[in-house]
Amino acid sequence: xxxxxxxxxxxxxxxxxxxxxxxxxxxxxxxxxxxxxxxxxxxxxxxxxxxxxxxxxxxxxxxxxxxxxxxxxxxxxxxxxxxxxxxxxxxxxxxxxxxxxxxxxxxxxxxxxxxxxxxxxxxxxxxxxxxxxxxxxxxxxxxxxxxxxxxxxxxxxxxxxxxxxxxxxxxxxxxxxxxxxxxxxxxxxxxxxxxxxxxxxxxxxxxxxxxxxxxxxxxxxxxxxxxxxxxxxxxxxxxxxxxxxxxxxxxxxxxxxxxxxxxxxxxxxxxxxxxxxxxxxxxxxxxxxxxxxxxxxxxxxxxxxxxxxxxxxxxxxxxxxxxxxxxxxxxxxxxxxxxxxxxxxxxxxxxxxxxxxxxxxxxxxxxxxxxxxxxxxxxxxxx
Amino acid sequence: xxxxxxxxxxxxxxxxxxxxxxxxxxxxxxxxxxxxxxxxxxxxxxxxxxxxxxxxxxxxxxxxxxxxxxxxxxxxxxxxxxxxxxxxxxxxxxxxxxxxxxxxxxxxxxxxxxxxxxxxxxxxxxxxxxxxxxxxxxxxxxxxxxxxxxxxxxxxxxxxxxxxxxxxxxxxxxxxxxxxxxxxxxxxxxxxxxxxxxxxxxxxxxxxxxxxxxxxxxxxxxxxxxxxxxxxxxxxxxxxxxxxxxxxxxxxxxxxxxxxxxxxxxxx
Numbered sequence: 001x002x003x004x005x006x007x008x009x010x011x012x013x014x015x016x017x018x019x020x021x022x023x024x025x026x027x028x029x030x031x032x033x034x035x036x037x038x039x040x041x042x043x044x045x046x047x048x049x050x051x052x053x054x055x056x057x058x059x060x061x062x063x064x065x066x067x068x069x070x071x072x073x074x075x076x077x078x079x080x081x082x083x084x085x086x087x088x089x090x091x092x093x094x095x096x097x098x099x100x101x102x103x104x105x106x107x108x109x110x111x112x113x114x115x116x117x118x119x120x121x122x123x124x125x126x127x128x129x130x131x132x133x134x135x136x137x138x139x140x141x142x143x144x145x146x147x148x149x150x151x152x153x154x155x156x157x158x159x160x161x162x163x164x165x166x167x168x169x170x171x172x173x174x175x176x177x178x179x180x181x182x183x184x185x186x187x188x189x190x191x192x193x194x195x196x197x198x199x200x201x202x203x204x205x206x207x208x209x210x211x212x213x214x215x216x217x218x219x220x221x222x223x224x225x226x227x228x229x230x231x232x233x234x235x236x237x238x239x240x241x242x243x244x245x246x247x248x249x250x251x252x253x254x255x256x257x258x259x260x261x262x263x264x265x266x267x268x269x270x271x272x273x274x275x276x277x278x279x280x281x282x283x284x285x286x287x288x289x290x291x292x293x294x295x296x297x298x299x300x301x302x303x304x305x306x307x308x309x310x311x312x313x314x315x316x317x318x319x320x321x322x323x324x325x326x327x328x329x330x331x332x333x334x335x336x337x338x339x340x341x342x343x344x345x346x347x348x349x350x351x352x353x354x355x356x357x358x359x360x361x362x363x364x365x366x367x368x369x370x371x372x373x374x375x376x377x378x379x380x381x382x383x
Numbered sequence: 384x385x386x387x388x389x390x391x392x393x394x395x396x397x398x399x400x401x402x403x404x405x406x407x408x409x410x411x412x413x414x415x416x417x418x419x420x421x422x423x424x425x426x427x428x429x430x431x432x433x434x435x436x437x438x439x440x441x442x443x444x445x446x447x448x449x450x451x452x453x454x455x456x457x458x459x460x461x462x463x464x465x466x467x468x469x470x471x472x473x474x475x476x477x478x479x480x481x482x483x484x485x486x487x488x489x490x491x492x493x494x495x496x497x498x499x500x501x502x503x504x505x506x507x508x509x510x511x512x513x514x515x516x517x518x519x520x521x522x523x524x525x526x527x528x529x530x531x532x533x534x535x536x537x538x539x540x541x542x543x544x545x546x547x548x549x550x551x552x553x554x555x556x557x558x559x560x561x562x563x564x565x566x567x568x569x570x571x572x573x574x575x576x577x578x579x580x581x582x583x584x585x586x587x588x589x590x591x592x593x594x595x596x597x598x599x600x601x602x603x604x605x606x607x608x609x610x611x612x613x614x615x616x617x618x619x620x621x622x623x624x625x626x627x628x629x630x631x632x633x634x635x636x637x638x639x640x641x642x643x644x645x646x647x648x649x650x651x
Contacts, residue, residue: 024505024510238514238517240503244503248501250464250484251463251489251495253490253565254518255484257484
């Protein structure tokens, strides 16, 4: 495992870049993993040729929400039930700004405003929680309450007094007038929604591809790689130390409150980005994003996939949402409950880490992995 | 604030005080590294430490003994800032650190090993040892310090072993090594040899003595085993019911009938 080896001056650039994405805090540090990763990305790039890209883009967008909880809960130990608060804040901020400034430049700014909105919401809530000494399950309760408060608040915004500029919040009816997503400024802009691009593909002829799907895919892959680099960095190791034992991490001189706040803000911004893309994809947003069911979904995705695994969060989000959308109705809810219960009872670390462990057990052990078989500490200390 | 400072400057301190609170507050240090002044910690209606004046000189190795519930661990956690003091002040290296956050106290040179070892089990010994060091050292210096910390913990050869696979004694050694790798001036150890066999106790005693004598680290060690205490320290402080009960050379304190009575659970 390439974890903490001294930096070798002779290492190639590729090896150094790769080393940034590998470490003890992520599964998949082998050549086989990266080959599989490239194959998976290639398969996702080709997926619109054979599958429903419009539907799948929703799963990619929600995976960003799953990742936001994985980094906050799985890596830093802060169980937030409020990721949908920042998701919704991102979506609503995007909607309000883009409706008021419906030019490509304005919509691009609205995307950024949505991300900032999610991060800002997390900064305010996180500051009062972490610097106010709130810990453990009380964080979960406060974030859950924040979700319910926002649901109640947004649901009563139907009146005309709840209009920001030209954007009416619309209460339960939501905001249906969001402009189509365009990124860029003036003529140098590109429309990502409802803009099928004809592309000639060998074996398939001319097919129309959905640019929004590819935007979501690029953002998801980029976020995944970025978070891999983060959790394997010095800062990521400190995050994991906070998760394992806050008091002990303080005794190493780390400012635990600040680490938790920074990660919470990052998670809020990521959830905000997910909310922006969700509102842009649906060209609509309403208070259902703040419901208890929706607030629970990220916790289920991350628990089932493996909360200490970024990859687990993505795979579980896509798989569960696919099953949920396919089954629909109450059957989907029963399935979700059973899946969560089964995972907690039988695979408390989640499915993806379990599969990874099985795969490792079936692999021949590397020769350099272990230290002495039965070392004697007193002997070793005599040197 | 100023009122309490004035009060602490004028109030007489306990028998173990080597320097007045006023001298500590103004930075006119002698050899006193740490001094608590009338330290009180209440949990609801329960007073865990009561008006404790406790001092440690630079480079001193002092043991803290007393029956269960005497307030020993609470005192250590007050010093590190894990607990906030209900009353009183803590002076360290000439400064009032009572209101500092725990990490700020660590950055000033106080370090602590908690009673129950909680190494990061999924990480290797090397990854564990890296954690405190990566905060202030980079590149080759980091690697060198990590190597030194592992060697000082007596775990050379175990670098790539998961910390969860270490024995209880090895985990204690790793923890002490990690705390010492911060190069503190004061290291607080809460029952470092609890649950260890004789050989492991001796290894820890040797490690603590070496860090004290060679690196000049001052220690406060909580321990019940008076033989272990006698093997590492000359001076001990006895806490009882949250108060400083006795202080002095270990042999004198051990021979004190009042100390023997409280250890047997009888009231004085």
